[in-house]
Amino acid sequence: xxxDREMILADFQAAINGVLPEEPMQQAPSxxxxxxxxxxxxxLSVVGQQLQAMAGTSTLGSPWEPxxxxxxxxxxxxxxxxxxxxxxxxxxxxLDDTSTVGNIKxxxxxxxxxxxxxxHLRGFSQEEPDDAVLSTLNLPRENRLFLLTPxxxxxxxxxxxxxxxxxxxERMLLEFVLNVVDVDKGIEYNLHFPGxxxxxxxKCDVYSLTDIPVRNQxxxxxxxxxxxxxxxxxxCGISHPSHDLEVWRQHIPVRFSSGVEEERRQRHASxxxxxxxxxxxxxxxxxxxxxxxxxxxxxKPQPLIPDNCDDEYNASVHFTAxxxxxxxxxxxxxxxxxxxxxxxxxxxxPARDRKLLALYLHHDQSVQSxxxxxxxxxxxxxxxxxxxxxxxxxxxxxxxxxxxxFLGHISRQYGSLAAQTVRNYKAxxxxxxxxxMRNRGASEVLKVVHGNNTVDELMSTLINAxxxxxxxxxxxxxxxxxxxxxxxxxxxxxxxxxxxxAADRAKEEEKRRKEQEEKEEQERAQREAREAKEExxxxxxxxxxxxxxxxxxxxxxxxxxxxxxxxxxEMLQRRFLxxxxxxxxxxxxxxxxxxxxxxxxxxxxxxxxxTSLNTTQTLQQLGMNPQxxxxxxxx
Numbered sequence: 001x002x003x004d005r006e007m008i009l010a011d012f013q014a015a016i017n018g019v020l021p022e023e024p025m026q027q028a029p030s031x032x033x034x035x036x037x038x039x040x041x042x043x044l045s046v047v048g049q050q051l052q053a054m055a056g057t058s059t060l061g062s063p064w065e066p067x068x069x070x071x072x073x074x075x076x077x078x079x080x081x082x083x084x085x086x087x088x089x090x091x092x093x094x095l096d097d098t099s100t101v102g103n104i105k106x107x108x109x110x111x112x113x114x115x116x117x118x119x120h121l122r123g124f125s126q127e128e129p130d131d132a133v134l135s136t137l138n139l140p141r142e143n144r145l146f147l148l149t150p151x152x153x154x155x156x157x158x159x160x161x162x163x164x165x166x167x168x169x170e171r172m173l174l175e176f177v178l179n180v181v182d183v184d185k186g187i188e189y190n191l192h193f194p195g196x197x198x199x200x201x202x203k204c205d206v207y208s209l210t211d212i213p214v215r216n217q218x219x220x221x222x223x224x225x226x227x228x229x230x231x232x233x234x235x236c237g238i239s240h241p242s243h244d245l246e247v248w249r250q251h252i253p254v255r256f257s258s259g260v261e262e263e264r265r266q267r268h269a270s271x272x273x274x275x276x277x278x279x280x281x282x283x284x285x286x287x288x289x290x291x292x293x294x295x296x297x298x299x300k301p302q303p304l305i306p307d308n309c310d311d312e313y314n315a316s317v318h319f320t321a322x323x324x325x326x327x328x329x330x331x332x333x334x335x336x337x338x339x340x341x342x343x344x345x346x347x348x349x350p351a352r353d354r355k356l357l358a359l360y361l362h363h364d365q366s367v368q369s370x371x372x373x374x375x376x377x378x379x380x381x382x383x384x385x386x387x388x389x390x391x392x393x394x395x396x397x398x399x400x401x402x403x404x405x406f407l408g409h410i411s412r413q414y415g416s417l418a419a420q421t422v423r424n425y426k427a428x429x430x431x432x433x434x435x436x437m438r439n440r441g442a443s444e445v446l447k448v449v450h451g452n453n454t455v456d457e458l459m460s461t462l463i464n465a466x467x468x469x470x471x472x473x474x475x476x477x478x479x480x481x482x483x484x485x486x487x488x489x490x491x492x493x494x495x496x497x498x499x500x501x502a503a504d505r506a507k508e509e510e511k512r513r514k515e516q517e518e519k520e521e522q523e524r525a526q527r528e529a530r531e532a533k534e535e536x537x538x539x540x541x542x543x544x545x546x547x548x549x550x551x552x553x554x555x556x557x558x559x560x561x562x563x564x565x566x567x568x569x570e571m572l573q574r575r576f577l578x579x580x581x582x583x584x585x586x587x588x589x590x591x592x593x594x595x596x597x598x599x600x601x602x603x604x605x606x607x608x609x610x611t612s613l614n615t616t617q618t619l620q621q622l623g624m625n626p627q628x629x630x631x632x633x634x635x
Contacts, residue, residue, distance in 0.1 A: 076471070080139055084108060084121070086147040095134065102130035108147060120148040138460055171195050171234035177241055178202065178233075182210045183248035190428075191367055195234030199226060202233070208370030211301070212249045221245035301326055304362055305396035312338040315402075319394050323373075331378045332360070332386050334394045339409045342393040347438040351476040356437050356446075356469050358386060360394040361406070361422075363430030368451030372431050376455050385459065389466050390435075397430060413443060433458075435465045439472055536595065544591035547584065550575050560619050563629045564589060564601070576619060583615035594632055602631040 077096040082104060084091045093107045101124075105116040116130070123145035124137060172195045180189045189209055193202060199222070203214045221244055223237035304322045309315040316336045323331055335342045339359075346357040360377070362369055376382065386392060397403045403423075411419035425432065433449040446465045449458060551559060558578035562585065563571055572592060576585060586596050601610040603624075610630070613622070 077135070078141065080134055080141060080143065082143045082145055084145045084147050086112060086114075086149075091147075097133075097135035097139070099134055100130060101128050101132045101134070104145075105130065112147075114147075114149060118149055122146045122148055138457075138464060140460065171240070172232065174234065174240055176233045176238065176243065178238075179242055179244045180206060181244075181246045182212075183246055184212075185210070189367065193233055195232060197233050198229065199231055199233070199236060200229035203229065205367050205371060206247060209367055210247065212247065216250045218248050218250045219245060220247075301364075303364065303396060303398060304394075305399070305402050307399040308401045309405075315396075316394070319396060323394070327373050327378050330380055330383055331373075332358075332383050332390075332392045332394075334360075334392050339393055339395075339406070339413070342391060343413065343443065346391040346436075347443065351473055351480045354438060354473065355391045356389060356435060356465060357443075358390040358392045359432075359434040359436060360392060361430060361432040361434070362394065362396045362398070363427050364396070364398045365427040366430040366451065367428070369431045372451035372453075376451075376453065376458055377433075379455050382455065382458060382462070385462055389462070389469075414445070418445070435461070437465070437469045437472065536593075539595075540591050540593065543587040547588055547591060548577075548580070551577055558620065559626065560624050561627050562624075563627075565629065565631050566594070567599075567632060567634055578620040578624075579618050581615060582610060582613060582617055582619065582622060585619070586611065586615060589632065598635055600633045600635055602633055604629055604631065 077098045079094060079096050082093040082095070084093060084104070086108075089112070091108060091111045093104055095103055095107075101121065102116065104121065105119045108114060108119060109116050121128075123143065128137065174195045176193050176195060176197075178191045178193060180191060181187070182189070189206075191202070191205065200214070203217055206212070206217070207214055226236035226238070302322050302325075304319045305315045306318065309318070313336065316334060316338075320334045320336065323334070335345065337345075343357060346355045362373075395402065395406050397406065407419045407423055410422055422432075429450065431451040435446045435449070436443055437446055438444070446468060447461055449461055453461070551557070553559075553575070555575075555577070560576050560578050560580075561573070562576055563573045565571055572589070574588060586601065589599070589601060590596060596611045599611075602608070603610060610622070619628075
């Protein structure tokens, strides 16, 4: 009996851990901690009250799994604290989330001396194997566990748990299937609820499916003891695991006051049908005093997105307006626009400005949709946290046309495998919340959250996704900064190269300019030299033409035979008349290419510069001998 008691208390603690927050966030309000049960003498009435207070939380179904798992980056390991209660002792264990359940048992063996194969840990959402890694269990930072040792003797003085109370506690943790038949429509619903769910909450959930207000619901099949709607399913006496129920609408006639009744008779007398009268709600006003029975007319919910909606912008506007009409102003801020625009807004930005993308998929045929929206998604803590860290796009999958349109987007963005995965979800598996992030240039689905999550489970999932996203964002920001630094250096190098290239071009241009100037100067000098040469040659030729003929040797007049030694050693020889002037001799030398401006003509004896003498004097006057040798010297 003592072992059964420990098993029950451990399972109860697992249920409590399911609603504890993972970590205290600055934006999310703290959730009050549920006091742990006493091991020695549990007060079952208090336990029952605690479980009844948890009745609004649904923990149905198996834990969700990601549908499109890409390579997921894990953040830095977190430190987890475990307070393990064993009989009258509490052992504190501190491990990082890369450790395993077996590591916890090893610490307990060192502290308590109990072999690991004799230890049975309770307090997880389900019994975990020793090799289960803590990071995969989505645990909060602080955890409370129970150590059971059924193979070891129980310490003396422990109290036995009453069998009847133990059975009631076990029923509170059971799952009940209610087969509810809507008699008016002929539709049967198979609804799954925990034993802690109250009858009133069940009736509210049925209202979301059948549109029959709770006050107008007529039921058949509840046990006779189920007279109080605040009773839980576990305590009202229904059958387990399933129970059959029927429900239909109670039609209550409305009696009008004399004025309204008189108008109705007049309309009837004028030929208006009863339907016309009932539909003419805009033609007259009924005051509260005119009714002998007060009946509040409820507005039938409209589709979140109309059937065959082709404009995604208008669809998102209609979704937001109808969602607000159903669940109030406190709800996540849905993106107005297409899914493609939402992805651009979330992902196609610098790494520091990106956000996680949350795709909320709604389905009106799922009983969980109304529960999840009203009790989980629209919680102020969830709304605040998601508004800060997520960009939220919503879509209604109720109509096949809208579902096909969304699947087309998913197929284009994530591939046919992702679209097929979403297509395989049945109506009762909605709503879905898909958490998507950008990783290495591709969109990756981090987690798919189903509608059976509690507020704390959803908050834990959102926080874990943000942790992964933040680490990935940090890496991408670092890579982006390094890339920008490389691009900056490349720009600077390019600019320096352009400056150097411009300088080289300027030098090359200056060099070409100088070479051009030198070339032009050379050409000018060559041209001048050529012109000078041509001029000299013309002058020489003209002088040569003006020279008198050389007199013959047998000339009777006095002759002077001149020999002129050139600078290169060659000799010029010619006969001149003694009456010939010095100018004629100089013209002769000039005609041979030696102008008097550049060369001096010298006599040997007496030594004198003939070019400096009076050129009109004759050779005889200058005293030259019949055989005279002159020297030509460059000035």
